[in-house]
């Protein structure tokens with residue numbers, strides 16, 4: 001990526017900041033110096049000659065880039081190939097064999113297709129679960145694409161569901177040491193390492209504990225795993241450890257404020273107490289929870305108890321989409337029949353997909369809102385299209401974004417001061433090329449099964 005970004009100015013119709021006051025600004029422009037927001041200035045004070053680039057976006061709304069705290073970049077090639085199954089069967093019959101059949105070329109195109117889809121939908125920061133092999137391929141693609149986020153090797157040193165798809169504890173430790181040393185905080189901190197044990201049933205206790213120790217050498221890294229997603233899974237955890245999933249994590253000392261647990265659909269009052277006490281973060285993935293028949297996570301309860309909740313699309317084969325808009329909409333709607341129409345309002349959801357995501361990943365000083373000094377991770381969205389509301393009232397922007405919009409409304413996307421999507425066109429990937437490569441690599445991969 002080019003490092004020279006110069007001085008840019010964006011003049012939008014309005015700015016939805018997601019700052020602590022939820023300010024919505026009209027008559028303001030955003031000045032960007034290199035990769036940071038250097039000033040918010042009133043439009044009457046603009047001197048266009050001062051800038052290398054001025055973008056007059058007066059029909060568009062400027063919002064912070066979306067943050068997804070649980071995705072699987074490696075799985076996008078498998079979209080549509082693992083339908084109508086519960087979690088453990090979905091893993092055993094489909095996902096583990098598919099991921100096991102990845103080579104470097106198929107993983108590279110899967111990662112490109114994922115990042116392409118995420119960027120076109122306005123997601124600028126992600127937390128990826130990785131896969132068992134070729135972790136460096138994912139890092140290199142994240143670096144080259146310009147997106148922000150965390151990835152790491154998906155750790156599996158036991159696997160009763162699919163025996164071939166695992167590694168030894170020693171190899172897992174060696175690999176993550178290499179990857180973390182090479183890639184953590186690369187690209188001036190845009191890329192970070194996430195230690196990613198897949199879930200309790202795929203890791204020995206020794207591995208789960210040791211990586212928490214190794215994390216201490218990599219400040220700002222994240223411990224990212226799945227937890228308490230499905231009833232069969234938690235029954236199996238109970239059988240093995242005589243404890244609930246989160247109680248087990250707590251007993252081995254891996255819960256803290258740098259741990260992100262995907263799902264947490266089934267939790268007890270005692271587990272919720274532990275999540276709160278340890279300030280552990282939850283990545284809520286409502287589409288995946290519905291599609292795999294896992295259940296509805298008690299998110300209003302978590303929020304009431306002061307537990308951090310953010311959003312992720314999970315993987316393409318359990319969604320089947322990586323759109324934050326689907327997750328935002330569902331996260332709100334699935335709770336209303338039980339918790340009342342006042343639960344999970346649009347502004348709460350919008351914050352979960354922006355600033356709360358940043359806080360969960362300890363990136364709140366850098367991204368998640370539009371404030372002076374933060375990195376320029378910005379999205380321009382058209383809220384005046386035929387499928388949005390016809391009122392210009394400020395407060396309705398949240399429901400327009402959460403309930404009425406889709407990826408189609410996203411026009412321009414900037415990460416770290418660099419345009420990656422302009423006028424709905426990716427500036428990174430040739431669409432025809434990556435789709436045809438994806439199809440060709442998938443064909444080859446399926447022959448390797």
Ligand SMILES: [Zn+2]
Nearest residue numbers: 129262314315
């Ligand atoms: Zn997942």
